[in-house]
Amino acid sequence: MKKNILNYLIAFFIIISLNFFVPRLMPGGPIEAIYGSEVLLNISPETKEAIISSFGLDKPLFGQYFQYLVSILKGDFGYSFYQNSPVLKVILNHLPWTLGLMGSALFFSTSFGILLGMESGWKRGSKIDKFLLNFMIFSASFPSFFIAILFLILFGIILGLLPIQGARSIYSNLGGMGSIVDIIKHALLPMASLIFVFTPSTYIITRNSMISNLAEPYILLAKAKGLKETKIKYYHAGKNSIIPVMTQTGIRFATRLITGALFIEIVFSYPGMGSLIYNSIQLRDYPVLQGSLLVITILVLVVNIILDFFYKKVDPRINYAY
Amino acid sequence: MLKVENLVTRYGEKRILNKMSFKLDKGETISVIGESGTGKSTLGFAVLGMIGEVSENSKVEGKIEIDGFDINKLDKEDLRKLRWKKVSIVMQNIDDALNPTITVYKQIEEVLDKQENRNKKIIDILKKIDFPLNRKDAYPHQLSMGERQKILIAMAFISNPEVVVLDEPTSSLDTETKNKIIAIIKKLSENKAVILLTHDISMAKKLSNRTLVLYGGTTVEYAETKKLFKNPRHPYSRGLIRSYPDSSRTKDLQGIRGRAEFVKTGCPFYKRCTQAIDICSIKKPKLLKRNGSFIACHRGGIIPLIKMEKISKNFGKLQILNSINLTLFEGETVTILGKSGAGKTTLAKILMGLVEKDSGNIYLENKEVKRFDAEYYKKVQMVFQDTRSSLSHRMKILDIVMEPLVVQDIGTRQQRTGKAKKVLSEVQLPSSRSFLNEYPHHLSGGEIQRIVIARALMLEPKLLIADEPTSALDASVQAKILKLLNNIQENRGLAILFITHDLDLAKKVSDRIVKLENGIIS
Ligand SMILES: Nc1ncnc2c1ncn2[C@@H]1O[C@H](COP(=O)(O)OP(=O)(O)OP(=O)(O)O)[C@@H](O)[C@H]1O
Ligand code: SF4
Ligand SMILES: [Mg+2]
Numbered sequence: 131m132k133k134n135i136l137n138y139l140i141a142f143f144i145i146i147s148l149n150f151f152v153p154r155l156m157p158g159g160p161i162e163a164i165y166g167s168e169v170l171l172n173i174s175p176e177t178k179e180a181i182i183s184s185f186g187l188d189k190p191l192f193g194q195y196f197q198y199l200v201s202i203l204k205g206d207f208g209y210s211f212y213q214n215s216p217v218l219k220v221i222l223n224h225l226p227w228t229l230g231l232m233g234s235a236l237f238f239s240t241s242f243g244i245l246l247g248m249e250s251g252w253k254r255g256s257k258i259d260k261f262l263l264n265f266m267i268f269s270a271s272f273p274s275f276f277i278a279i280l281f282l283i284l285f286g287i288i289l290g291l292l293p294i295q296g297a298r299s300i301y302s303n304l305g306g307m308g309s310i311v312d313i314i315k316h317a318l319l320p321m322a323s324l325i326f327v328f329t330p331s332t333y334i335i336t337r338n339s340m341i342s343n344l345a346e347p348y349i350l351l352a353k354a355k356g357l358k359e360t361k362i363k364y365y366h367a368g369k370n371s372i373i374p375v376m377t378q379t380g381i382r383f384a385t386r387l388i389t390g391a392l393f394i395e396i397v398f399s400y401p402g403m404g405s406l407i408y409n410s411i412q413l414r415d416y417p418v419l420q421g422s423l424l425v426i427t428i429l430v431l432v433v434n435i436i437l438d439f440f441y442k443k444v445d446p447r448i449n450y451a452y
Numbered sequence: 453m454l455k456v457e458n459l460v461t462r463y464g465e466k467r468i469l470n471k472m473s474f475k476l477d478k479g480e481t482i483s484v485i486g487e488s489g490t491g492k493s494t495l496g497f498a499v500l501g502m503i504g505e506v507s508e509n510s511k512v513e514g515k516i517e518i519d520g521f522d523i524n525k526l527d528k529e530d531l532r533k534l535r536w537k538k539v540s541i542v543m544q545n546i547d548d549a550l551n552p553t554i555t556v557y558k559q560i561e562e563v564l565d566k567q568e569n570r571n572k573k574i575i576d577i578l579k580k581i582d583f584p585l586n587r588k589d590a591y592p593h594q595l596s597m598g599e600r601q602k603i604l605i606a607m608a609f610i611s612n613p614e615v616v617v618l619d620e621p622t623s624s625l626d627t628e629t630k631n632k633i634i635a636i637i638k639k640l641s642e643n644k645a646v647i648l649l650t651h652d653i654s655m656a657k658k659l660s661n662r663t664l665v666l667y668g669g670t671t672v673e674y675a676e677t678k679k680l681f682k683n684p685r686h687p688y689s690r691g692l693i694r695s696y697p698d699s700s701r702t703k704d705l706q707g708i709r710g711r712a713e714f715v716k717t718g719c720p721f722y723k724r725c726t727q728a729i730d731i732c733s734i735k736k737p738k739l740l741k742r743n744g745s746f747i748a749c750h751r752g753g754i755i756p757l758i759k760m761e762k763i764s765k766n767f768g769k770l771q772i773l774n775s776i777n778l779t780l781f782e783g784e785t786v787t788i789l790g791k792s793g794a795g796k797t798t799l800a801k802i803l804m805g806l807v808e809k810d811s812g813n814i815y816l817e818n819k820e821v822k823r824f825d826a827e828y829y830k831k832v833q834m835v836f837q838d839t840r841s842s843l844s845h846r847m848k849i850l851d852i853v854m855e856p857l858v859v860q861d862i863g864t865r866q867q868r869t870g871k872a873k874k875v876l877s878e879v880q881l882p883s884s885r886s887f888l889n890e891y892p893h894h895l896s897g898g899e900i901q902r903i904v905i906a907r908a909l910m911l912e913p914k915l916l917i918a919d920e921p922t923s924a925l926d927a928s929v930q931a932k933i934l935k936l937l938n939n940i941q942e943n944r945g946l947a948i949l950f951i952t953h954d955l956d957l958a959k960k961v962s963d964r965i966v967k968l969e970n971g972i973i974s
Contacts, residue, residue, distance in 0.1 A: 348551040351543055353505050355563050355607075356535030370553055445553055446591040 134438055138431050145427045149420060150198045173211070207421035212413050217421040220406070225425065227297050228391050228402030231317060235324035235390065236379075242325065243332025244375060248368045250333070251340025263337070270330035274390070278323040278397040285319060292319050295399045320398045324390050335378050340371040373445045380437040384430045453478050453645045454499070454615045458514040461491075461498055463507050466714070468494045470670045471514070474662075476615070481646040483656035483677060485692065486666035487712055492649035493544055494669075496617040499523070499647065500541055501531045518615055536563050540608040544619040544649075546600050550592035556603045557588040563611050577606045581636045598629040605633065609640045616641065619649045634658050653696040657681055665689045668712065668720035670736075673753075675745030685745065685753035687783070687945075688721050702959040703785070704935070706942045719750065726945020727755055727782045754781045755817060757947045758803070758832070758915055763812035765798060772798050774971035775812070780915065783945040787958040790968035796951045797837065799968070800917045803949070804834050817914075826860050833908035834917040835901075843892045843900065850888035852903060856910045875906045879936055898929035902936070909940065919951045934961055 173181075189197070201207075207217035246266075250259040269277075286294030293299070293316050298309065343349065344367050352366045395404030403422055410418040442448050454476040461469045468491045476482055484492050497503050501523040503510045516523040518538050526534065540563075543549045550559060557574065564570040578585055583602045592600055601621065608616050621637060622630040634655055637646075641659075648659055656663055656677065663680045665673040665688060673686040684690040691708035710724040719725065722732040731750050739748040747753050756779045765773040772795040780786050790796045801807040803814065805824025814821040821828060833856075836842050843852060853872040857863055863871065873883035879902040881887070892900060901921060908916055918937070922930040938961070940946055952958055958965050966973050 347543060347545040347547075347549045350502070350505060351541075351549050352551070354500050354502055354535055354541050354543070356532045356537065357562060358532075361562070366551055366554070370551070373553075447552055447593050 135435070138435055142428070142431055146199070146202060146424065147195075149424055150195055202424075207424070208417040210415055210418045212410075212415045213418065217417050220418055221403070221421055221425055224401060224403050224406040227400060228387075228395070228404065231320055231324065231395070231400065231402060232387065232390055234317070235321050235328060236386070238321070239325045239328035240332050240375065240379065243329045244336050244368075244372060246329075247333040247336025248340050248363065248371060251337040251344065251371065252363050252367070254341055254344075259337075262333070266330040266333045269326060270334075273393075274323065274327040275393040275397055277326050278320070278394045281319050281323050281326075282397060285322075292316075294319065297401050316400075320394050320400050323394050323397075327390070327394075328386060331378070331382065332375055335375050336371050339374045340367055343367045343370050369444065373441065376437050376441045376444065380434045383433050384426075387426060387430065453519060454647075455515065455517040456499070457517075459495075459498060459516060460511075460513040461494055461503055462511040463494075464509045468669045469498065470668075470720075472666075472669075472671055474664060474671075474674065476645040476647070478614070478645060479643050480662070481641060481648055481660040483648045483650060483660035483663040484666055485651055485653065485656055485663060487651065487692070489712060490666045491669040492651075492666060493619050495666075496541055496543075496619045496647065496649050499615065499617055500535055500539055501526065536611050536613060538613050539615040539617070540611060540613045541617040542601075542604045542608045542619060542621045544623065546597060546604060546623075549604060550600060552592055555589045555591055556595065556600075560603065560607050560610060563607060573610060574606075577610050578602075580640070581606050582632065598625050598633070601625060601629075601633060602636075605637065605640070609644075613644070615645045615647070617647045617649065620652070621648075621650075622652065622655060630655075651692075651696075653681065653693060654698065665692065668715060670720045671739055671746070671748065672721065673745065673747050674739070675747075679745060685742070685747050686721075686749055687725050687727060687754055690754060690783070691724075703963060704938055704960060706938060709943045719748070726943075727751060754783065756780070756815075757782045757784075757817060758949075759815040759818075760799075760803070761813045761815070763799070763802060763814070764810045765795070765802065765807070766810055771971050773802075773809075776968075776971075776973050778966060778973055780947045780949060782914065782947055783941060784964070785941065785948040785950055785962040787950040787952060787962040787965045788968050788973075789952065789955060789958050789965055791953060794968045795971060796968055797919055800834065800919050800949070800951055803832065803917055829856075829913075830860065830911045831913050832915045832917070833911060833913040834919065835904050835908050835921045837920045837923065842904065845891065845893055848889050848891060849903060852892065853907050853910060856907060860911065862911075871910060872906075875909050876903075878909065878940065879903075879906045880932075881906065896929075897925050898933065901925060901929075901933055905933070905936070905940075912944070913946070915947045915949065917949045917951070920953075921950075922957075923952075930957075937961070 205218050207221070209215075210217050210220055213220050246262055250262045253259050272280075282294050285291050297316050298312050299316075349362065349367055352362045357366070391402055391404035392407065393404070394400070395402045396408050399405065403426065407419065407422050409415070410422065456475070457473050459469055459472040460467065472495065474482060484495060486492060494503070494506075497506050498512060499516055499518075501516070503512050512524055514524070518534070521530075521534060521538070523531065523534075550556060560574050560577075561570060564573065567573070574588075575585065578588060581602045583599060583606065587595060587599065592603075595603070605618075605621060608618070618637065622633050625633065638659060646659070648656060650656055660677045663675060663677045664671055665680070665684075665686060667688045673680065673684065673689045675685070680689060681693060684693055688708070691706070694703075694706045695708060697705060708724055709726070713723055715721075715723065718731075718733040718735060719728070719737050722728045725732065729750065735750070737748045737750045739746050742752060759779045760776055763773055763776040764771075776799065778786070788796050788799065798807055802809045805828070816828065816831060847855075850869065850872055853876065854868045857868045857871065862868070869888075872888070876883045881899065881902050892903065895903070901924075905916075905921070916937075921937075922933050925933065934957075937946075937948060941948060948961075950958070950961055955965075
């Protein structure tokens with residue numbers, strides 16, 4: 131475990147270092163790389179001075195690097211001239227929406243995927259298994275934004291059941307419960323799309339690993355022991371079938387964050403990190419972009435650390451693998 | 453307590469167990485032995501009503517009765533409740549018979565449902581099987597094979613079932629651990645009915661009162677364990693025992709010729725049996741009771757190839773043989789041990805019809821021998837003591853080897869040559885044209901001995917009398933010749949009457965040793 135955390139720390143260090151060095155190695159110098167040429171043309175010399183000294187660009191490279199590390203640790207990610215606000219603040223305005231959306235979508239899609247996958251694997255070859263399998267393969271074949279648009283048109287526009295834009299109603303003045311319901315309503319369509327997109331892979335991994343676990347002698351022994359079906363299904367076979375789901379979730383988290391956050395948030399104009407990144411790209415708001423990438427990286431690492439922890443709880447063999 | 457009647461199991465089209473029947477009472481242990489793939493584990497799963505779980509494409513017929521319940525007639529839920537309460541199993545595959553992500557303690561615990569004193573029970577049995585208690589919360593991969601094996605055994609006995617199936621409970625263990633576990637099992641299985649599925653003959657000997665020999669899913673012999681191992685009656689049982697290393701036997705290991713094959717009709721063993729007759733490939737022999745044990749063989753088991761009854765011989769006043777009784781079974785080596793002049797060669801010569809006996813009878817394959825005719829010599833051949841002088845120096849090797857066929861007027865010259873080449877290669881001599889055309893005086897003692905053996909084998913005899921066949925050879929050549937005879941015996945079921953005065957040699961080559969002294973065999 132210690133060794134693992136060290137690995138993560140090293141990974142983290144490499145990423146923030148890249149974040150520091152890459153702009154400095156780009157043509158046009160760091161300021162242009164960080165702020166874009168348009169900004170440079172429009173700011174006053176004093177501001178430029180301020181920027182230069184705030185980055186320590188007048189100091190030697192090592193000093194700059196040190197200053198950069200210190201400011202990151204302090205939570206100072208720079209300043210966005212477009213938003214006229216510190217980068218960290220901008221990000222913190224958007225991050226909770228993404229966390230909420232992704233978190234709940236991951237929770238539900240993983241739960242559905244695991245439950246359905248176990249059921250399917252247990253009853254391999256049955257009607258329900260065939261139906262589920264075909265359905266999942268079918269739905270996995272659509273790109274995420276397509277699903278999002280489909281949901282938006284169907285439930286939002288044609289049926290008019292749910293709001294199709296934003297994270298809450300802007301002009302209404304709902305208090306307490308009302309605003310919570312409002313937020314949930316807004317989140318429902320993007321969340322449903324995400325669940326729809328995420329579930330198949332979890333389902334398929336669980337089903338496959340369930341099927342291979344069911345062929346293991348220890349399952350035969352569990353049956354010979356006269357254990358109840360539910361115990362064999364969930365405790366003996368099911369538990370072990372989650373293990374690959376956990377590793378896969380960690381591996382896929384980064385891509386999911388991007389497909390989830392970027393595409394789906396954009397389709398629904400959901401004010402999370404995806405929309406923020408999208409807008410920053412369009413505006414070339416590089417400080418925000420850089421900060422966002424850093425935050426996302428940290429998020430991916432943290433999720434992996436947490437999964438690692440649970441993974442070891444479930445699979446005692448792992449400690450021996452190192 | 454346990455009754456198996458006409459049990460038939462199929463995986464797909466393949467019939468694995470074929471009308472198996474046996475009964476088992478409290479306190480009894482039955483060993484089921486047989487080669488890999490013969491259906492031992494299948495029997496184990498059948499007894500727990502698990503064949504359907506092993507393969508969906510399976511079928512079970514017949515009756516398995518445990519404590520009055522017919523396993524094959526119970527519905528799923530009743531069967532589930534009966535498992536482990538009345539019948540439990542130690543599965544063969546200890547590598548992954550335990551769930552890797554659950555502690556071994558919990559895996560034992562879960563068979564006890566919610567019993568109140570379960571912790572005490574578990575600790576008790578773990579102590580009994582000598583399992584280190586501080587390791588009880590380990591995961592399977594943290595334990596050694598022996599420890600895992602102990603856990604599986606503890607698990608099988610803890611619920612105090614009436615029937616326990618042990619499927620290779622000590623495979624992949626070192627001898628010391630194995631012996632410990634055998635002792636533990638013995639203690640635990642008092643007042644239980646135990647089915648031991650194994651190909652470990654020494655364990656079968658130690659643990660069981662009765663043994664059932666399975667070949668291709670068919671019971672070929674079923675007898676008291678002691679009796680069966682001391683005196684196996686079925687050719688397959690003997691082959692199985694012979695191929696298993698056993699410190700109480702000195703003869704070199706021998707296998708069973710050919711390999712296990714699926715046979716549709718006839719005796720399942722007929723392709724490998726060295727005493728098969730025509731009917732064996734057509735009709736399946738029934739399992740019949742003979743002398744208190746059951747055997748399925750058209751010939752009633754290994755046949756007595758030659759039987760000497762009250763053979764006496766005097767040379768003038770000198771009594772050489774005094775009412776000798778001796779029987780040689782098919783595929784068996786019997787050594788006659790005796791001092792020089794004890795009459796060993798005389799007995800051999802009587803068997804060859806070269807010396808006339810004064811009284812007594814000889815039976816070949818249960819028929820009295822009246823005349824020593826061509827038919828007799830087809831089945832009985834001899835290799836003499838003084839080999840070099842028994843070969844004519846004016847004959848080429850080919851002619852020497854072919855001679856018996858010429859004398860018996862069998863085959864064309866071409867066929868005889870072909871046969872000679874085959875037999876020569878069987879005794880590991882070259883069969884090139886130049887070698888065939890050589891004269892024997894060029895050859896070494898070992899080569900000459902091989903030629904003599906080849907000549908004796910030309911008629912495919914069933915009995916070979918070998919009178920000090922290696923006395924003139926140095927030890928390394930002797931070893932090769934004896935190994936050769938051993939192999940030929942394995943492949944042809946040849947019975948060998950070996951005559952020597954060398955006790956160590958006798959031990960190495962023979963199934964039985966008899967002593968000839970003062971005209972009497974003991
Ligand atoms: N699930 C299955 N489906 C089809 N055939 C099977 C299945 N399990 C076993 N068999 C076949 O049944 C036969 C008997 O197998 P079984 O495991 O009972 O042999 P065994 O006597 O226990 O052998 P071993 O000494 O190797 O354990 C073999 O030919 C095997 O290939
Ligand atoms: S003699 Fe025939 S019946 Fe007997 S074991 Fe040999 S092949 Fe089978
Ligand atoms: Mg087996």
